[in-house]
Amino acid sequence: MKKNIFMLLAVCAVTSALYAGDFDFTSKGKRGRGNDNSKLFVGFSVGAGLPMGNFGKHDSTGGTLPVPGRDTTKLKGFANTGFNFNLKAGYHFTKNVGGMIQIGGNMNSFNTSAFQTLIFSNGDGTVNPSVTASSHYIGTYLIGPFFVIPVGDKIDIDAHVLVGLMTVSYSEIKPSGTDTTGVSFGAQATKFSDDLKYNSATSFAYCFGAGLKFKLTDMVGITLSADYLGATPVFTGYTLTSSQGGVSSPPMSDTTIKAAMSTSLINVNVGAVFSF
Numbered sequence: 001m002k003k004n005i006f007m008l009l010a011v012c013a014v015t016s017a018l019y020a021g022d023f024d025f026t027s028k029g030k031r032g033r034g035n036d037n038s039k040l041f042v043g044f045s046v047g048a049g050l051p052m053g054n055f056g057k058h059d060s061t062g063g064t065l066p067v068p069g070r071d072t073t074k075l076k077g078f079a080n081t082g083f084n085f086n087l088k089a090g091y092h093f094t095k096n097v098g099g100m101i102q103i104g105g106n107m108n109s110f111n112t113s114a115f116q117t118l119i120f121s122n123g124d125g126t127v128n129p130s131v132t133a134s135s136h137y138i139g140t141y142l143i144g145p146f147f148v149i150p151v152g153d154k155i156d157i158d159a160h161v162l163v164g165l166m167t168v169s170y171s172e173i174k175p176s177g178t179d180t181t182g183v184s185f186g187a188q189a190t191k192f193s194d195d196l197k198y199n200s201a202t203s204f205a206y207c208f209g210a211g212l213k214f215k216l217t218d219m220v221g222i223t224l225s226a227d228y229l230g231a232t233p234v235f236t237g238y239t240l241t242s243s244q245g246g247v248s249s250p251p252m253s254d255t256t257i258k259a260a261m262s263t264s265l266i267n268v269n270v271g272a273v274f275s276f
Helices: 001-020 113-121
Strands: 022-023 032-035 040-052 082-094 097-106 130-133 136-150 155-169 172-179 189-200 201-215 220-233 234-244 252-260 263-275
Touching: 022 130, 040 097, 040 220, 082 263, 097 155, 097 263, 113 130, 136 201, 201 234, 201 263, 234 263
Parallel strands: none
Antiparallel strands: 022 032, 040 082, 040 263, 082 097, 097 136, 130 172, 136 155, 155 201, 172 189, 189 234, 201 220, 220 263, 234 252
C-alpha cells in the first residue's frame, strides 16, 4: 500500500510540473495559455461515509474485547454507514493546478446487534447482555494538490490527492445484563454492567478522489464528489470499568496493548464552493 501511495504522489508531482508553465485547457478543449489571475476558493460538503477495512467489519475475529483467546493486536470497528463533512480552502497556481487544505470528520455508529450476537451470545441464554455504544468519531487534517479539467463552460472535473493526519476516537462500548449462570443450582441471578473505552489514536492518512463542479456563477458552484480515505491507527491502551451485583470494581486499564485497525472510508458528498 505504501508503494502505491508513493507512486501516486510521484505521478501527481510530474503532472504538477507539466502544468507549472501556466498551461491550461480551454473550454474548447484546446491547450493554451491560462490567465495569471489565480483564485482562492473555500467550500464545504456533506454526505455519507461508507466504512471499509477492519473498521467496517462485523465479525468476531480480532481483539475488539481485550480478553484471553483473542488477537489483541487487531481491532474490528463494527461500524455502520455514517455521516461525513469536509471544509476546504485552496489556491489556483494555474487554471488547472493548485494546492488545498481540507479538514473533515466522520461519525459512524457502532453495530451493537452484530457485536452482541458475535461476541457475547454463548448459546445457552445465561449471559446475553444488551449493548449500547457511542459512535466512532474520526477527524482528518489533509493537504495536497488538486487538478481541474474543464469539460464545458459550466462544468469542471476536479481531482485531488491529499495526505495528513487522522485522529480516531473508538466507540465506547457498554454491555449490561443479568447473569443467570448457576441459578439452576440455587445461585441468584446477578446484574452486571461493563464500560470499555479505548484511548484515542492518531495516524498518517491519505485521501484521493474526484468529482464534478457545476458553476452557478463565476463565484459559486455546486459540487458532487467521491473520496477514498485510508489510515491504520494504532490504539494504545484501554480502560474497563465493571459492576457486578451493584458493586463496582476498580477500573482496569492497560497501556501496553497496541491494537491496529485498518480504517478506510468511501465518502460520497454534495457541497458548495465559493471562488474569490
